[in-house]
Amino acid sequence: MFRPLSAYIGLRYVRSRQNKGFASFISASSTIGIGLGVMVLILVLSAMNGFERELAKRLLSVVPHGEFIAVTKPIDNWQQQVETLEQFDTVTHAAPVVKLGGLLQKGERLKALELRAVVPDYEIRVSRIEDFITEGSFSALTGNSMVVGKGIAKKLKVGAGDTVQLLLPRNSSGNGQFAAPIKRNMNIVAVFDFGGSIDETLAYIPLELGQSIAEIGDKVHGLRIATDDVFAAPKIVREIGMKLDSYVYMNDWTRTQGHVFNDIQLVRTVMFVVMLLVIAVASFNIVSSLFMAVNDKKSDIAILKTMGAKPSTLMFSFVFQGLTNGVLGALIGALLGAYLANNLTDIVLFVEQSFGVKFLSGDIYFIDFIPTELDMRDVVFTVISALVLSLLATIYPAWRASKIDPAKVLGQGG
Known part of the structure; x- marks a missing residue:
């Protein structure tokens, strides 16, 4: 050889x-x-x-790939705006959102949280929150109901079916006096277990309730999108934001979770x-x-x-x-x-x-x-x-x- x-x-x-x-x-x-x-x-x-x-x-299945948040005034006619966003080839789905902050109280226990007022049918298209529900049903989010993270539920020692009190800041009257917070009795209809800090701070309420609390009528604070390529989200959000008629802040997942x-x-x-x-x-x-x-x-x-x-x-x-x-x-x-x-x-x-x-x-x-x-x-x-x-x-x-x-x-x- x-x-x-x-x-x-x-x-x-x-x-x-x-x-x-x-x-x-x-x-x-x-x-x-x-x-x-x-x-x-x-x-x-x-x-x-x-x-x-x-x-x-996991993380980007719950966190929106991109958000367009109104700068000066809420976004009107959000249904048409959602349809406009979904016409872009790089956008798979879009959904409305109203952002609020407040406190959740159960007895003597208090927990600060971020509230997202959403429409369940729209929200499940831009996120996979339903996959992480451990108690109750996300689709039951109607009326005075809310969905909370496992960390919040653990802190307050509550679960699906329990009633809690939601404390929200009232719009300032401009006279320099402290206004008493808005109080709402809320029924927890579901608990999600995603893992990490999101479970400790995030909760969902119905869009109509959020609009009523924020006193914005049928308008919304912003629109959320899911893209076909999560790692190209910053570029996609920037390109779309420049073409929108509304004056908006352009946020993508890298601003909040990019450190990971x-x-x-x-x-x-x-x-x-x-x-x-x-x-x-x-x-x-x-x-x-x-x-x-x-x-x-x-x-x-x-x-x-x-x-x-x-x-x-x-x-x-x-x-x-x-x-x-x-x-x-x-x-x-x-x-x-x-x-x-x-x-x-x-x-x-x-x-x-x-x-x-x-x-x-x-x-x-x-x-x-x-x-x-x-x-x-x-x-x-x-x-x-x-x-x-x-x-x-x-x-x-x-x-x-x-x-x-x-x-x-x-x-x-x-």
């Missing part, structure tokens, strides 16, 4: 190195180091992909750089092992040169020898990384149950588990990066091997 001379020599040197204790240890450590670096990098990238997926799937996405990207970048440095450090072991191999094989190199072997042949022989470590490490790391990445959620859950710890708290973060999503492009890119670093580590020792002078080596041997 035909094999290039450089590959044949390199393979012979790899086999002979296995019988040498220290050289074999240095070679194995470089392979293990590269494999661990590749494996961890794939795990980190898969976890970050999982967080991005959950961000789009930015944190994910920052961790991805930092961990990618750190793991590449780990792979690079492991690759330097290839330099050490090749220098040892070159010193050990000086006489063989001299003999091959006197027999007519070209410097390029000798150089590629040692490149092949060193690259073997990189290939083995990258392949082993990729296989282990892909397997662990596909099962990362279950593995972390097992560790949490075994040691009684919790890595992510649902009360703080928008999820309470470690998500994962393996992207083969990340695997390919990581493997290629490891191979490139391994190749670069072999060049200088291999070049030094090709520059050995046969006369000096053989003369010393004589």
Whole structure:
């Protein structure tokens, strides 16, 4: 079977190195180091992909992708405005909203909250709030009723079917005196459990009730939209806002929840750089092992040169020898990384149950588990990066091997 001379020599040197204790240890450590670096990098990238997926799937399924809030006066004829927004190709659905702030009271317990007055049939088109309802029904949001987050319900110790008192600021009369707050007895018809800070602050009431409290007639404070590409929402909101007739503030999800996405990207970048440095450090072991191999094989190199072997042949022989470590490490790391990445959620859950710890708290973060999503492009890119670093580590020792002078080596041997 035909094999290039450089590959044949390199393979012979790899086999002979296995019988040498220290050289074999240095070679194995470089392979293990590269494999661990590749494996961890794939795990980190898969976890970050999982967080991005959950961000789009969970957080951005409740938080509006974009909002247009009136600046000077409420938006009139909101039904027609919704139809106008939905005519844009990048907008999937639109819905009205009235924004209010107030206090919720149950006995001696008080909780500040943000109120969103909405039409249930419209709201479920721009958000997936129904998917997170744990008690009651979101469609029952009519009359003096409200839907609250689990954090609010836990704070006030209430649930679906309970009655609470809603305290709202009254419009100032302009005489400098403090006006007594508006009080409304509200029936909780549903509780949603999304996770994170939203559960602690957000509540929904019917649009008609919100309009009555805000004294704006049949008008609304703003319009919410869902886009076909959540990560393009800032551009879409800006383009649409410039075409609207009303004078509005243009908000998108990156203003309120963008820090979560930015944190994910920052961790991805930092961990990618750190793991590449780990792979690079492991690759330097290839330099050490090749220098040892070159010193050990000086006489063989001299003999091959006197027999007519070209410097390029000798150089590629040692490149092949060193690259073997990189290939083995990258392949082993990729296989282990892909397997662990596909099962990362279950593995972390097992560790949490075994040691009684919790890595992510649902009360703080928008999820309470470690998500994962393996992207083969990340695997390919990581493997290629490891191979490139391994190749670069072999060049200088291999070049030094090709520059050995046969006369000096053989003369010393004589």
